[in-house]
Amino acid sequence: MIEARKLGRRFGEKRVLHRVDLDVPRGGFAVVTGPNGSGKTTLLRICAGLAIPTEGTLAVAAARREIGFLAHEPLVYRELTALENLELYGRLYRIRERRERIGMLLERFGLWDVRHERVASYSRGMAQRLALCRVLLHEPALLILDEPYTALDAQGAELLDEQLGELRGERTLLVSTHDPLRVDPLATQRLALA
Amino acid sequence: MNYVADIRALTRKDLLLEVRARDTLPAMLVFVVAIFVVFHFALPAHSSALAARGLLWVAIMFTALLALGRAFVPEREQRVLDALVLAPSDRSAIWIAKTLATLAFLVAVEIVAVPLFALFFHGVDGATIAAFALADIGICGVGTFVGAMAVATRARDLLLPLLFLPLAIPIVIGGVGASVVSAPGRYLAFLALYDLLFAVVCWAAFEYVVTE
Amino acid sequence: MSPARHNSGLMARIPLPALATATLALVTTALCFVFFVAPNDADQGFSQRIFYFHVSIAFTAYACFIGGAWKALRYLWKRDPSADLESYVGVHQGVIFGSLVLLTGSIWAKISWGHWWLWSENQLVLFLVLFLFYCAYFMLRYSLDDGPQRANLCAVYALFGVVLIPVSFLAIRLAQRFIHPVVFTSHGPNFHGWILVTYCISQAAMFVLAYTLYRVELAGKRLDRRLRDLRRAYA
Numbered sequence: 001m002i003e004a005r006k007l008g009r010r011f012g013e014k015r016v017l018h019r020v021d022l023d024v025p026r027g028g029f030a031v032v033t034g035p036n037g038s039g040k041t042t043l044l045r046i047c048a049g050l051a052i053p054t055e056g057t058l059a060v061a062a063a064r065r066e067i068g069f070l071a072h073e074p075l076v077y078r079e080l081t082a083l084e085n086l087e088l089y090g091r092l093y094r095i096r097e098r099r100e101r102i103g104m105l106l107e108r109f110g111l112w113d114v115r116h117e118r119v120a121s122y123s124r125g126m127a128q129r130l131a132l133c134r135v136l137l138h139e140p141a142l143l144i145l146d147e148p149y150t151a152l153d154a155q156g157a158e159l160l161d162e163q164l165g166e167l168r169g170e171r172t173l174l175v176s177t178h179d180p181l182r183v184d185p186l187a188t189q190r191l192a193l194a
Numbered sequence: 195m196n197y198v199a200d201i202r203a204l205t206r207k208d209l210l211l212e213v214r215a216r217d218t219l220p221a222m223l224v225f226v227v228a229i230f231v232v233f234h235f236a237l238p239a240h241s242s243a244l245a246a247r248g249l250l251w252v253a254i255m256f257t258a259l260l261a262l263g264r265a266f267v268p269e270r271e272q273r274v275l276d277a278l279v280l281a282p283s284d285r286s287a288i289w290i291a292k293t294l295a296t297l298a299f300l301v302a303v304e305i306v307a308v309p310l311f312a313l314f315f316h317g318v319d320g321a322t323i324a325a326f327a328l329a330d331i332g333i334c335g336v337g338t339f340v341g342a343m344a345v346a347t348r349a350r351d352l353l354l355p356l357l358f359l360p361l362a363i364p365i366v367i368g369g370v371g372a373s374v375v376s377a378p379g380r381y382l383a384f385l386a387l388y389d390l391l392f393a394v395v396c397w398a399a400f401e402y403v404v405t406e
Numbered sequence: 407m408s409p410a411r412h413n414s415g416l417m418a419r420i421p422l423p424a425l426a427t428a429t430l431a432l433v434t435t436a437l438c439f440v441f442f443v444a445p446n447d448a449d450q451g452f453s454q455r456i457f458y459f460h461v462s463i464a465f466t467a468y469a470c471f472i473g474g475a476w477k478a479l480r481y482l483w484k485r486d487p488s489a490d491l492e493s494y495v496g497v498h499q500g501v502i503f504g505s506l507v508l509l510t511g512s513i514w515a516k517i518s519w520g521h522w523w524l525w526s527e528n529q530l531v532l533f534l535v536l537f538l539f540y541c542a543y544f545m546l547r548y549s550l551d552d553g554p555q556r557a558n559l560c561a562v563y564a565l566f567g568v569v570l571i572p573v574s575f576l577a578i579r580l581a582q583r584f585i586h587p588v589v590f591t592s593h594g595p596n597f598h599g600w601i602l603v604t605y606c607i608s609q610a611a612m613f614v615l616a617y618t619l620y621r622v623e624l625a626g627k628r629l630d631r632r633l634r635d636l637r638r639a640y641a
Contacts, residue, residue, distance in 0.1 A: 012551035015638065050276055052406045052554050065282035075277035077207070077268055079214040084207075091203040092281040094196065118214070134277070343559050349549040357546065357563075360539035361570060364577035375584050384580055388573055395569050399562045402482055406554040 001026045001061050001142060001172040002047055008055030009042050016042045019056070022191060026061075029168050031183050032176040034193030040176035041072065043193070044146045047174060060142070062172075065093060068140035070148055074131035078120040082111050082130050085119065086137060093138035105133040109159055125153030132160065143167065145175045149182060157182075200283040204291030209298065211268055218264045219299055222257050226307045229253040230314050246315040247322070247373045251366055253311075254304065254326070255333070261299050262337040263354055265292055266345040275345075279404050289400040292338040293331075300330050318373070321382070325372035328385035332365045332392060339396040342403050364388055417617075422625065425618045432611035436604075444604040453517040460510040462609040463503050464529060466616045468571065470500030471536070473620075475568035478561035490557035491631070493564055494547065495624045499616055501540045507533045525585060531578050532571075539567055 004022040008015070017039040024030045032040050045051045047060060048069040060067075076085040083102065090098040106112045109129040119127055128151035135143065149157055161182075167173065168186050175183055180190070212218055233249045269275040278288055304326055308318055337358055344354040365388060371381035440458045474496030481489035511530040516522050525531060543563055550556035 010638075011553060048280065050279065050406070054553065063282070064280060067280065069276075069280055071273065071276060073272040073274075075272065075274050077211065077274060078272070079211050079268070080207070084210065088203055088207050089277070089281070092200060092278070092283050094282070343546065343563070346555060346559060347546065347549040349545065353542070353545060353549060356542040360535055360542060361566065363535055364570075364573050367577040367581045371580055371584055381580060384576065388577075391569060391573060395566060399482075399565065402558045402562050406558065 001028065002030075002174065003059040004047070004056065005058075006056040007043070007046065007053045007058060009039070009046060009051065010054045017046075017053070017193075020191075020193070022047075024172060024174060024189070026172055027169050028188045029164075029173045029183075029186050030175070030189050030191060031180060031187040032174070032191045032193060033178060033180045034176075035178065038193040040178075040193060041146050044069070044144050044174065044176055045071075048144045062140075062142040065138065066141040068135040068138065068143045070131055070135045070143075070145040072146060072150075074119075074127040074134075074151075076119050076127065076130055076134060079118055081116050081118055082106060082122075082133075083115045085130065086133060089134055089137055095138055101137065102133075105136060109133055110155060123153070124151050125156050128152050129156045129159070132156075132163070136163070140171070142172045143174070145173070147176055147178065149177060149179060197284060197287060200287040201290050201294070204278075204287060205294045208291060208295035212295070212299065218261055219302060222260050222299065222303045223306055225260055226253055226257045226303055227310065229256065230307075230310065234314065243316040244374045246311075247318070248370050250308075250311050250315075250318070250322075251329075251369050251373070253307065254300075254329075255362060255366060257303055257307070258296075258300055258330075258333045258337060259355055259358065261296050261303075262334075262341045262358065263351055265296055265338050265341045270345045270350075275404060285401045285404050286397050288404065289339060289342065289396060292342075293334045296338055297330055297334040300334060304330070321378035322369075322373040324382055325369045325378070325385060328382060328389060329365050329369045331389045332385065333362065335389070335396055336361050336365075336392050339400060339403070342400070346403070361392075418621075422618075422621055425614070425621060429611070429614050429618045432607070432614050436608040436611035439600075439604040439607050444600055454514075456510055456514050456517070458605055458608040459612075460507065460514055462605065462612040463510060464507045464533070465609060466612040467500050467503035467507055467533070467536075469613065470496050470503060470616055470620070471540075471564075471567055471571065474500060475564045478564035481557060481561045482565075490561065491627055492624060493561060495620055495627060497540060497543055497564055497567075498623065499620050501537070501544075502619075503612075503616060504533050504537050504540065508537065526582065528575065528578050528582065532575050535574050535578075536567070536571065539570060543567070 002022060002024040004020060007017055007020040007022070009017040016037075020039075020043060022030070022043075032043060034040050042051065046053050046058060048067055049060070049064065050069070076082075077088075080088075083106075086102045086106070087098070090102060095101055103112070106115050109132060111126065111129055111133065114122070114126065119130065122130065128148075132148070135145070148160055152160060164173065164175075164183070164186060177183055184190075230253065233246070233253070237245060237249070266275070269278065275288075279285060308323070308326070312318060340357040340361065341354055344350055344357055347353055365385065368381045368385040368388060372378035372385070375381065436458075440455050444455065444458070446454075474493045477489045477493035477496055480486045481493060508530065511527065511533070512522050515524045515527060515530070523530070543560065546563055547556060547560050550559065
């Protein structure tokens with residue numbers, strides 16, 4: 001699914017990634033670890049197609065509509081409600097039976113009751129759960145999650161554990177974390193960045 | 195068509211954001227009235243009606259700059275633009291939607307500003323209204339494009355007027371020309387040409403502004 | 407000199423010393439022609455000769471901007487990695503020559519009509535607008551970190567510039583109708599005989615000068631880049 005050879009990325013003078021190799025087969029679960037500043041986010045952004053590498057090659061066998069990307073920020077509009085946000089993404093991703101799917105996800109992640117409230121009023125954990133809904137909305141074949149557990153509360157973390165357990169094997173997963181113990185049992189391969 | 199549906203969804207989102215926040219439109223209205231008052235004191239006695247008309251265009255330009263500076267703020271604040279860019283829709287739809295939303299705000303302000311101008315200074319004729327209609331398209335199209343560029347830089351608010359104003363000079367010429375000259379056809383045609391040319395360039399190039 | 411693998415173009419293979427010699431020869435010839443061969447202008451006399459440089463520098467500036475835009479297009483379209491730097495240097499040369507246009511134009515205006523600035527001179531006003539536009543190009547470039555995004559944005563902006571040139575020119579001509587009812591006639595001498603020859607030599611000299619400066623600056627910047635890459639490789 002993902003084939004990266006000697007991937008490098010520089011921001012001005014600073015080199016953030018250096019000669020990274022990554023091979024994730026379809027259905028694989030890759031976990032990327034490393035301290036802060038080791039380039040995990042950059043690597044994931046490159047795989048998602050948001051950045052291009054300044055060195056090396058990358059091949060990702062998934063079209064844009066098949067990729068779901070979870071960033072540090074929830075990537076939702078704070079002044080809109082959860083429902084409005086998901087409606088927008090639902091339309092952009094041309095999801096069939098949009099209403100049902102949105103409803104199902106909101107319920108699964110415990111946001112159904114607050115669906116008509118603006119995201120600005122959510123806690124960090126709730127916003128991150130909404131971000132997960134956004135990511136899973138279009139049932140992507142490739143899920144790229146950047147430190148998904150960081151902003152989640154305990155309830156959210158459990159839901160995510162469940163979700164990852166379900167998706168594993170069916171979808172391809174690329175997850176970065178600096179707490180590897182949580183996802184390690186599920187991983188099929190590990191990459192540690194210096 | 196999917197493309198149109200994307201534009202509709204995105205425009206709806208932008209208009210909804212403004213309705214919720216309610217900051218840009220009131221600010222633009224107050225700004226335009228304040229500028230008119232400044233103009234009154236900036237125009238010495240015996241200034242012609244034509245000078246006042248020219249200043250009307252200046253007022254609209256700078257009021258538009260206010261809106262353009264705010265155009266990509268929601269996307270910039272939490273990098274929501276990343277999510278829009280990741281979506282399977284054509285990236286130019288983002289530009290069109292922003293242009294349409296900014297256009298709506300600008301027209302709303304002009305609906306108040308132009309009669310107010312007539313009240314404070316002199317009336318405006320049909321050619322001026324037509325010129326505004328054409329110029330607004332150019333201002334919003336080029337302005338939102340350049341706004342997206344500015345948002346990606348370190349200097350942001352500083353850069354937007356610098357990037358926008360040289361490109362906007364032809365619009366001012368076309369607009370003021372149509373307002374003051376007795377045969378405005380040429381200037382209106384020029385504005386239409388400007389709109390067409392830059393709409394095509396912006397539409398084709400927006401992809402490169404939001405992606406790497 | 408770094409290997410010429412960056413460009414496969416024919417022009418790029420001309421060695422720099424040859425270009426420099428050609429520039430020197432042409433500029434000297436042009437100066438001779440302008441000062442000794444070209445006839446005196448009936449209206450303005452000896453001082454009108456600056457016109458030869460003013461116009462040829464103007465066209466050279468246009469050529470630089472168009473060249474910069476062409477390289478920008480190559481960067482966006484073909485993803486040619488060296489095109490970003492080439493586009494930047496092209497625009498830079500354009501701004502240098504553009505400033506000279508404003509300078510020579512101002513001198514010409516003072517000599518011919520007694521004012522250091524004339525809003526009725528279309529070419530001059532156009533270059534003022536373009537100068538502003540391309541100044542913003544540099545501000546854009548310096549407010550971004552080196553990388554794909556900076557190259558993208560600068561390339562797009564350079565392309566906008568080339569669309570702006572004819573549009574602005576048209577606009578400025580239209581503006582003259584309501585800005586300046588009195589238009590100064592006789593913009594320049596009729597082109598014939600020695601005047602035409604002198605102009606052609608001056609134009610050729612300016613083109614070659616611009617290209618030589620372009621190559622020199624490009625070589626310098628490439629050297630800087632190689633040095634930086636080497637430093638990083640050892641870091």
